[in-house]
Amino acid sequence: MAERGRPRNFDRTQALDRALMAFWQDGFEATSMTDLVEAMGINSPSIYAAFGSKERLFAEALRHYGSFYANALPDALNKAPDTASAMDAMFEAAVDLFTRSDTPGGCFVVNSVASNAPNSPEMEESLKQLRRERLEQIAERLARDVRSGSLRHDTPVQELADLYAAILQGLAQAARDGLGKERLAKLSGQSRNLISPWMMD
Template sequence: MGERGRPRGFDRDIALRRAMELFWHHGFDGTSMHDLTAAMGIASPSIYACFGSKEQLFRLAVELYAATEGLPARLALERTPHARAAIAAMLRANADRFTDPATPPGCMVVLASVAGSGKNPGLQAFLVERRQEMHAAILNRLRRGIADGDLPPGTDASALATYYMTVLQGMALSARDGATRADLETVIECTIGRPVEMSAARLES
């Protein structure tokens, strides 16, 4: 049985993608309903009818970002065999996305807090949870590396995960400020070398 009522008259996926890019560039607070209707090509009543509210639209946009723009980095982290190589692959996949000229620079989940959402505690908590999920993924991959023998037994996986997450967030901000892919590659090269040895040495001292 077909859907009852009047058809939407617009492509929901395309509209959501346009909203995602707008939020990505301007943040939640910096994006008005007027901006959204202009970018999505639909009137505000249709936005409310289809997506519920501006906040719900933002949450859906973040989920779309994670499922599309964030997917290559997560797959690189999970599927690259050696732990160090997996971290490097994850950082490089993110660097590719952060500096892609076809999309806004940086990471939507990191930059959304910088560009706005501080006035909405629920939304801020939502973004913190998304970032914590990435931190947990890095931590789990490092622990797997220790179990597999990729990393020394004394490696402080928790400290390293926080370090790599901090580097990742810094890369996102640098890209927003104009850092090139080559600039981010330099950061990655500096990042991958000594932190594992330093972490193990700290525990032994």
């Protein structure tokens, strides 16, 4: 029998994934400890012993999302051979993520901001940091292509990065609202027009 206060043996990654799905579905505030116990298959003393608090569990679930789900976006962005292809690949990865059949839909970060976000400055800052990282990743890809000469030297890098990041958030919300994959793909396909005037022949 396990000692009092010590967590039972469980797969931490699997438990985090289940917690993530619960938070992703209903948000932080609306997800109770009872919901988490049911989703994770772990009793509440073990959850507290392993993760410290509901807030810390949410923070770890947020990192899990970035590492195991949203990581497809920067990978696609950086591996493409040119700017237009990079943006296409990023949006394709985003649409795939937002419409997965095994997740609640949309983007976990955007959903968490939209409703039932943690009422905590620290948690709010963690969510903002992930959004900033995505914006910085887009801006760095654009800046890299300016430096390489594939984009014009006067390309408005920050403005375009801001616009692309806003489109990503819009796609995530549209997916959450039930817009299908085909329509999301058509919307994201229009992004190529944004970069075309700045591409070198």
